[in-house]
Amino acid sequence: xxxxxxxxxxxxxxxxxxxxxxxxxxxxxxxxxxxxxxxxxxxxxxxxxxxxxxxxxxxxxxxxxxxxxxxxxxxxxxxxxxxxxxxxxxxxxxxxxxxxxxxxxxxxxxxxxxxxxxxxxxxxxxxxxxxxxxxxxxxxxxxxxxxxxxxxxxxxxxxxxxxxxxxxxxxxxxxxxxxxxxxxxxxxxxxxxxxxxxxxxxxxxxxxxxxx
Amino acid sequence: xxxxxxxxxxxxxxxxxxxxxxxxxxxxxxxxxxxxxxxxxxxxxxxxxxxxxxxxxxxxxxxxxxxxxxxxxxxxxxxxxxxxxxxxxxxxxxxxxxxxxxxxxxxxxxxxxxxxxxxxxxxxxxxxxxxxxxxxxxxxxxxxxxxxxxxxxxxxxxxxxxxxxxxx
Numbered sequence: 001x002x003x004x005x006x007x008x009x010x011x012x013x014x015x016x017x018x019x020x021x022x023x024x025x026x027x028x029x030x031x032x033x034x035x036x037x038x039x040x041x042x043x044x045x046x047x048x049x050x051x052x053x054x055x056x057x058x059x060x061x062x063x064x065x066x067x068x069x070x071x072x073x074x075x076x077x078x079x080x081x082x083x084x085x086x087x088x089x090x091x092x093x094x095x096x097x098x099x100x101x102x103x104x105x106x107x108x109x110x111x112x113x114x115x116x117x118x119x120x121x122x123x124x125x126x127x128x129x130x131x132x133x134x135x136x137x138x139x140x141x142x143x144x145x146x147x148x149x150x151x152x153x154x155x156x157x158x159x160x161x162x163x164x165x166x167x168x169x170x171x172x173x174x175x176x177x178x179x180x181x182x183x184x185x186x187x188x189x190x191x192x193x194x195x196x197x198x199x200x201x202x203x204x205x206x207x208x209x210x211x212x
Numbered sequence: 213x214x215x216x217x218x219x220x221x222x223x224x225x226x227x228x229x230x231x232x233x234x235x236x237x238x239x240x241x242x243x244x245x246x247x248x249x250x251x252x253x254x255x256x257x258x259x260x261x262x263x264x265x266x267x268x269x270x271x272x273x274x275x276x277x278x279x280x281x282x283x284x285x286x287x288x289x290x291x292x293x294x295x296x297x298x299x300x301x302x303x304x305x306x307x308x309x310x311x312x313x314x315x316x317x318x319x320x321x322x323x324x325x326x327x328x329x330x331x332x333x334x335x336x337x338x339x340x341x342x343x344x345x346x347x348x349x350x351x352x353x354x355x356x357x358x359x360x361x362x363x364x365x366x367x368x369x370x371x372x373x374x375x376x377x378x379x380x
Contacts (some may be wrong), residue, residue, distance in 0.1 A: 006312060071260075071262065071264065072264055072265050073265070073306075073308075074266055074267035074297075074329055074331065074333055074334075075267050075308070075328065075331060076299070076306045076327075076328065078257065078260070078263070078367060078368065079328075082368040114262055116259045117260070117261060117262040118261075118263065119260075120261075121260030121261065122260070146305050147350065150307075150309075152310060153310075154293075156310075156335070158308050160305055160306065160307045161305065161306055162306075163301065163304055163306055164303050164304040179304055180301070180304075180328070184327075
């Protein structure tokens with residue numbers, strides 16, 4: 001008779017081992033899916049407006065929220081910086097767990113000095129980045145930022161640029177974006193499944209997305 | 213008796229606040245009329261000290277039987293140059309272009325110059341835009357003629373009236 005003994009000694013351990021194997025496979029599969037996110041994997045070398053080194057390693061210790069703009073932009077850039085400043089205020093202590101960057105789209109006109117003074121008007125946690133064009137281009141490319149100089153009359157020019165905020169987790173992966181909803185509001189979008197978080201709750205959505 | 217005095221006092225103080233509010237509102241919505249053109253809610257945002265540019269906004273209503281065009285803004289002492297711009301958001305890319313032929317306002321239409329849309333662009337600021345100050349400029353229309361308005365300097369996040377929300 002196939003006794004209870006066999007059931008206990010053979011089948012149960014087999015089931016047990018199978019379940020462990022399945023769990024491990026599931027774990028790695030899930031891990032893998034998070035690797036579908038775009039990752040910043042270029043090396044670039046820039047400096048902050050304060051003269052501190054700024055390279056790809058800065059995206060590893062803390063999550064980052066990054067906006068690209070220029071000081072000759074009258075409308076969307078100062079408004080975005082204001083919205084970011086408001087968010088930093090809302091986040092309170094949690095704000096120190098994130099790095100906030102404003103990267104110039106116009107290194108010709110935005111010198112360190114000009115950018116630093118300009119940003120002094122907004123929340124001091126926003127770190128200004130400008131510098132060598134080739135190095136900046138690497139960063140734009142890595143974060144899928146569209147930047148194009150448009151020449152106007154009288155030697156003047158403007159810059160078409162992506163106006164969404166890029167959100168990186170602390171593994172330099174693009175985990176989401178904040179986009180402009182109307183003008184005075186931001187909407188958080190999760191890049192895993194493109195979930196649009198409720199617009200009224202930007203702070204909570206950021207905390208949720210970055211698991212702060 | 214004391215209670216009544218207290219009540220009257222509160223009533224009075226509250227009342228005066230309400231009054232201040234009302235007068236502020238009228239002040240904010242600074243209305244102008246030029247023939248069949250009505251202009252309302254003229255403002256500009258305060259700027260960081262090193263900013264070289266600022267944007268001006270307003271609502272323009274054309275009650276005339278034919279279209280009109282805002283051709284230019286002149287007589288601006290605080291900037292080197294003034295242009296009329298449109299802003300387009302395409303796939304989250306911000307594009308700004310000068311309207312070289314001016315801003316058209318169709319008959320019986322109202323056009324909003326507002327953040328993320330049309331704006332008057334002040335280029336080469338000679339001084340930062342400071343809160344509460346008024347900044348003068350003359351609007352030149354093709355048909356209606358010219359009128360000088362005051363751009364009121366306000367904080368970012370300011371909305372001139374509820375109508376603006378509707379159009380967002």
